Amino acid sequence: MAPKHTNELIKETSPYLLQHAHNPVNWEAWSQSALEKAQNEGKLLLISIGYAACHWCHVMEHECFEDEEVAEVMNANFINIKIDREERPDIDHIYMDALQMMTGSGGWPLNIVALPDGRPFWGATYVKKQDWIEVLGNLFRLYKSTPERVLDYAQNMAKGIKQINIIPNNTDKDNYTIAILRKDVLEWSNYFDTFLGGYKRAPKFPMPVNLNFLLHYGTSLKDKSILEYVHTTLKRMAYGGIFDHVGGGFSRYSVDTKWHVPHFEKMLYDNGQLISLYSKAYAASGDELYRETVEKSIAFVKEELLSPEKGFYSSLDADSINKHGDLEEGAFYIWEENELKNLLREDFLLFSKYYNINRYGHWENGNYVLIRDTHEGEILKEYEISEEELKNKIAKCLKILKTTRSKRSRPRLDDKILTSWNGLMLKGLVDAFKYLQKDNYMDLALQNAKFILQNLRQKDGGLFRNYKNGKNNIKGYLEDYASIIDAFIGLYEVSFEEVWLKTAKELMEYCLANFLDMESGLFYFTSKKDEFVIRRTLEVEDNVTPSSNSIMAQNLFKLSKFFPExxxxxxxxxxxxxxxxxxxxxxxxxxxxxxxxxxxELPFYEVAVVGDRFKKKILDLQKEFLPNAVFAGCKQHSDMPLLKDRHLSGKTQIFICEQGACQMPLTQTKKALTRLMV
Structure with missing residues (x-):
């Protein structure tokens, strides 16, 4: 049967926008024409921002945006704009800052009422139906009766949105030092949960950016307490319900302090970063748990998020249809005790001990989320079995559960392909190959990189933001360039195909021409070629992903080692x-x-290996966690400054350089490692 309502979102490709295409609300996508329409009709903008895996976005859609009474109010008095925050982070940045200035907090769905030119004056997250109708009526009447009050508030808001993002040029000669860093990390560590990992609070987010830094910090400065905290966090996360023991991959966050019950959405950007982090942690520690976590996470991404063209989809929803036919968060992932008993039979008791089918693992309403908290050694002793036998039994049980789970109603897939998130996943594959050295990871990385070049590159040398069904309709933002440059530099360091380094350099030059703010030396989030509302954002704070400017600074640092000129x-x-x-x-x-x-601030090395066995020697070096080096290599000749004129027939030589000054070449990787790990 044909749907009763269809709005302008039916023309979009974003799954989140398409979810709203049959709402009775006259939604439009963000565009200059929508703003012009508001100005021509003298209407306010109602801007609602969310994303496909957002639970409360779905709740508000069902309660408000699918309701004809609500739609009548919205359609009569507002130009209604729906935005997928994952497609349009540039708009999301502006209105999230506005919401936080108005209310002191933020979140999604993010609902904003603004003047026809986009300047906001009211905002909220989830709102119930009757409250939504009431507040929209009040805002409309306020605008009609005293527009000068609304205009004055919106002007002040716009001024504040601009001011909080101003970054002046610093002429102070003092630099931030390692001594200050030690003091700041010590202060930061007061918030660490050293028993359960993460921070002393709930919910708990993985925060791979922070853990990646702390792993580097603890290793380089030999800080045992920081390393202990990092490994505690990584183990607890891998043991917890936030990690999908049956199908692999991490959920967005846990709602409790012990990493047990996740908010069940699975995001590509989380998993890409965590694959990278656990790969590094494996190299640093040799812990087999980390290797298994990497392998299972990559298997999940390949199975659930890999497109036929070798691009990576964005996410899996938290919600799915339960056995009663209702949409329920986590329905696809949770288990009842009797169900497990019937499926696992004689292995149930062992499995229940391993994954806590007890009070510790119980979630609610008789449902369990698998979580480990006991070291395997205790179970081996209690059940008097070998380690190999235990692993085989657990693997057999998980296989049974996966087969059973595959018959359930699946979570919805957000099948848009985002450039920046593909960059994060590509970097994860690069690091997985570097430290685990499984050829299929390299194969997949190269396939994805070629997909990016073929489908996400603009004719002028820039990048697109998105891809779906063979189409791109949004130009790239700084985070797209930053993550792809980073991934391509990393891909060169393991493949030694110079096309990836060359492309990284080309993309950097494009950013310098189109994104750089000469005053601050930072990069704008949007290109100088693109339109913007209120301000062009300078994104500098790291969050669940690194800020685009921090990645760009890292990229410039690495490229300066390859191209000092x-x-x-x-x-x-x-x-x-x-x-x-x-x-x-x-x-x-x-x-x-x-x-x-x-x-x-610490020694950093450029490692160049030239000769017939250069790949073998570099890969041997890269098995170790060496965050203080970049690698270049070739068999004979290259025009790259690090490699030029270094070939010596019959020998494979390792050159260890620091800021272009090189030590005497070595031929043995053990001696090279001794120098690099000082």
């Missing part, structure tokens, strides 16, 4: 200088910047 170092040094005043004020929100501080 380009003077990239002057740019990243200025970037660091202009944000360093915030490092001590809010350390946890600048972790990726601080990772760069470790590079710049």
């Amino acid at each position: 380009k003077n990239y170092d002057t740019i990243y040094i200025k970037m660091l200088k202009n944000v360093q005043s915030n490092f001590s004020k809010n350390t946890q929100s600048h972790a990726n910047w601080l990772d760069l501080i470790l590079h710049t």
Whole structure:
């Protein structure tokens, strides 16, 4: 049967927008024409921002946007704009800042009422139906009766939105030092949960950016307490329900303190970063738990999020249809005890001990979320079985559960492909290959990189933001360029195919021409070619993903090692200088910047290997966790400065250089490692 209502969103490709295409609300996508329409009709903008895996977005849609009474109010008095925050982070940045200024907090769905030119004056997250009708009526009447009050407030809001994002040029000669860093990390550590990992609070988010920095910090400065905290967190997360023991991959966050009950949505950007992090942790520690976590997470991404063209989809929804036919969060993932008994039979008791089918693992209403908290050694002793036998039994049980689960109603897939998230996943595959050295990870990384070149590149050399059904309709943002440059540099370091490094350099030059703010030395989030509302954002704070500017600073640092003649170092040094005043004020929100501080303030090496066995020698070196080096290699000849004129017939030589000054070449990887790990 044909749907009763269809609005302009039916023309979009975003699954989130398409979910709203048959609402009775006259939704439109964000566009200049929509703003012009509001101005021509003298109507306010009602802007609602969310994303496909957002639980409360679905709740508000059902309660409000599918309701004809609500739609009548919205359609009569507003131009209604729906935005997928994952497609349009540029707009989301502006209105999230506005909401936080108005209310002190933020979240999604993010609902904003604004003047026809986009300046906001009211905002909220989830609102119930009757409250929504009432508040929209009040706002409309206020605008009609006293427009000068609304205009005055909106003007002040716009001024505040601009001011909080101003980053002046810092002429102070003092630099942020390792001594200050030690003090700031010590202060930050007061918030660490050293028993359960993460922070002393719920909900708990993985925060791979922070853990990546702390792993580097603890390793480089030999800080045992920080390393202990990092490994406690990584183990608890891998043991917890936030990790899908049956199908692999991590959920967005846990609602409790012990990483047990997740908010069940699975995001590509989380899993890409966590694959990278666990790969590094495996190299640093040799812990088999980390290797297994990487392998299972990559298997999940390949099975659930890989497109036929080798691009990666965005996410799986938290909600799915339960056995009663209702949409329920986590329905696909949870288990009842009797169901497990019937499926696992004689292995149930062992499985229940391993994954806590007891009070510790109980969630609610007789449902269990699998969680480990006991070391395997205790179970081996209690059940008097070998380690191999235990692993085989658990693997057999998980296989049975996966087969059973596959027959359930599946979570909805957000099948749009986002450039920046593909960059994060590509970097995860690069690091997985570097440290686990499984050829299929390299194969998949190269396939994805070729997909990016073929489908996400603009004719002028820039990038698109999105891809679906062979189409792109949004130009790339800084985070798209930053993550792809980072991934391509990393891909060169393991494949030694110079096309990836060359492309990274080309994309950097494009950003310098189209995104750079000469005053601050930082990069705008949007290109100078693109339109913007209220301001062009300078994104500097790291969050669940690194800020686009911190990644760009890291990229410039690495590219300066490969192409010293380009003077990239002057740019990243200025970037660091202009944000360093915030490092001590809010350390946890600048972790990726601080990772760069470790590079710049501690010894950092350029490692060049030339000769017939260069790949073998570099891969042997890269098995170790060496965050303080970049790698270049070739068999005979290359025009790259690091490799040029270094071939010596019959030998494979390892050159270890620091800021272009090289030590005497070595031929043995063990000796090279001794120098690099000092």
